[in-house]
Amino acid sequence: MGRIVEVEAYIGQEDPASHARIGRTARNAVMFGPPGAAYVYLVYGMHHCLNVVTEPEGRAAAVLIRAVEPLAGIDAMRAARVGAADARRGRGAQTAELSSRRIEALPAARLASGPGLVCAAFSVARTDDGLDLCDPDSDLRLEIAAGDEPLLVTTGPRIGIDYAPEPWLSKPWRFFVPGNDSVSTAAGRNRHGAAS
DNA sequence: AGTTGGATGGTCT
DNA sequence: GACCATCCAACTG
Numbered sequence: 001m002g003r004i005v006e007v008e009a010y011i012g013q014e015d016p017a018s019h020a021r022i023g024r025t026a027r028n029a030v031m032f033g034p035p036g037a038a039y040v041y042l043v044y045g046m047h048h049c050l051n052v053v054t055e056p057e058g059r060a061a062a063v064l065i066r067a068v069e070p071l072a073g074i075d076a077m078r079a080a081r082v083g084a085a086d087a088r089r090g091r092g093a094q095t096a097e098l099s100s101r102r103i104e105a106l107p108a109a110r111l112a113s114g115p116g117l118v119c120a121a122f123s124v125a126r127t128d129d130g131l132d133l134c135d136p137d138s139d140l141r142l143e144i145a146a147g148d149e150p151l152l153v154t155t156g157p158r159i160g161i162d163y164a165p166e167p168w169l170s171k172p173w174r175f176f177v178p179g180n181d182s183v184s185t186a187a188g189r190n191r192h193g194a195a196s
Numbered sequence: 197a198g199t200t201g202g203a204t205g206g207t208c209t
Numbered sequence: 210g211a212c213c214a215t216c217c218a219a220c221t222g
Contacts, residue, residue, distance in 0.1 A: 010214075026208095043213065045213090045215095047215050049214060066214090088204085115215070158214075159214070159215095184215095
């Protein structure tokens with residue numbers, strides 16, 4: 001269990017950074033479905049990314065969960081990270097042990113500090129594509145953080161979409177908690193946009 | 197502290 | 210056959 005501290009928005013087929021830009025396909029079909037569903041896909045042949053479908057059926061939009069601050073079940077997340085690392089083949093047993101050692105030494109805040117790492121820590125895979133994240137009985141679900149004091153959120157440009165033309169490339173559609181240790185480092189967690 | 201390149205496979209033309 | 214909504218190790222300075 002954790003708190004989401006970094007997300008990115010991909011809005012509509014007109015957004016050239018979105019998987020929906022090419023229209024409905026077998027991979028992105030869930031994005032065109034009802035809101036609240038999980039859209040899970042594989043990137044770079046080895047990492048999964050978890051999104052939440054946000055707009056009514058027919059309009060493709062989703063929010064990518066980029067980072068989660070672990071709050072409970074930290075041992076399970078760590079074990080899942082080790083398991084995900086071990087699952088990769090083509091590496092010698094020695095390097096596998098080294099990577100396992102490195103994960104064991106990781107601070108809890110860094111267990112899900114990136115979109116691929118979120119899925120590794122929470123054991124999210126392609127088989128979770130289409131799940132209803134609003135189902136209170138589901139193992140994988142969203143909950144309202146009741147009782148928490150509101151967190152400061154700031155914005156910045158989205159990460160890893162250099163192929164997208166302006167103005168989309170610079171749209172401040174990445175939202176994160178500035179200074180939070182669990183925000184992804186690739187995104188440069190000390191940077192912040194206009195709003196504060 | 198910042199940059200670079202390799203791993204790796206599903207998906208679409 | 211090209212293209213990735215990434216991560217990490219191994220470099221440079």
